[in-house]
Ligand code: ADP
């Protein structure tokens with residue numbers, strides 16, 4: 001039996017617990033929502049349940065396409081058992097369409113397609129405000145080796161491919177998203193964290209309606225409904 005032990009880390013959206021299994025953590029998904037590196041705070045009713053289920057769904061989908069990920073099992077609606085990893089402190093952002101900070105930075109209108117997927121890195125460091133990094137910074141800071149980064153990019157582009165194609169069948173455009181990777185005891189690169197409307201931009205393919213956390217970030221209303229709609233489109237769950 002899996003036992004939940006002490007909390008090791010409480011983040012903005014999840015709590016990581018030790019378990020009686022030395023190689024596994026329990027992730028508890030909260031309803032807390034933040035934006036702008038914690039500047040805006042709130043809760044989204046049942047977000048934890050919905051994000052847990054959507055993440056499990058996406059990880060199952062990616063496993064079928066050969067992507068190694070940390071998800072092991074879902075003991076309850078808000079809890080996920082995962083492989084314990086050493087997280088590489090990078091936010092890997094993949095962009096298919098200009099939106100958010102990219103649109104601002106480059107003076108592009110939101111919704112302009114990129115000619116190919118654009119990968120960006122940010123240093124996972126709240127005190128520094130998650131600054132953007134390039135490959136030279138990552139090498140100089142010894143955050144990852146070039147070989148590890150090559151593997152992260154290969155996996156990220158494959159994940160983008162799988163998710164984009166699948167979501168198209170659900171009438172959802174994958175605009176951009178953020179991934180995190182970790183290393184297991186053998187040094188293998190493994191997909192970690194979550195894949196949900198908290199860290200992806202999902203737009204309805206026809207209406208371009210936002211079905212993600214931008215509804216919270218930008219006070220667009222119907223935040224819970226957007227998460228519910230995404231869960232419904234993915235799993236059929238009402
Ligand atoms: P944040 O730290 O940004 O506030 P969360 O509230 O989502 O984010 O906290 C979850 C934390 O757990 C993140 O720091 C994430 O990097 C980390 N994490 C995710 N998956 C794993 C894993 N398999 N092993 C160890 N840590 C993980």
Ligand code: UDP
Nearest residue numbers: 093099100101102176177178198199200201
């Ligand atoms: N993102 C994330 N965590 C972050 C920053 C970004 O999950 O700390 C995701 C975000 O949901 C979006 C993509 O990464 O899908 C690109 O975000 P962007 O850089 O445009 O940031 P924002 O507009 O949120 O400042």
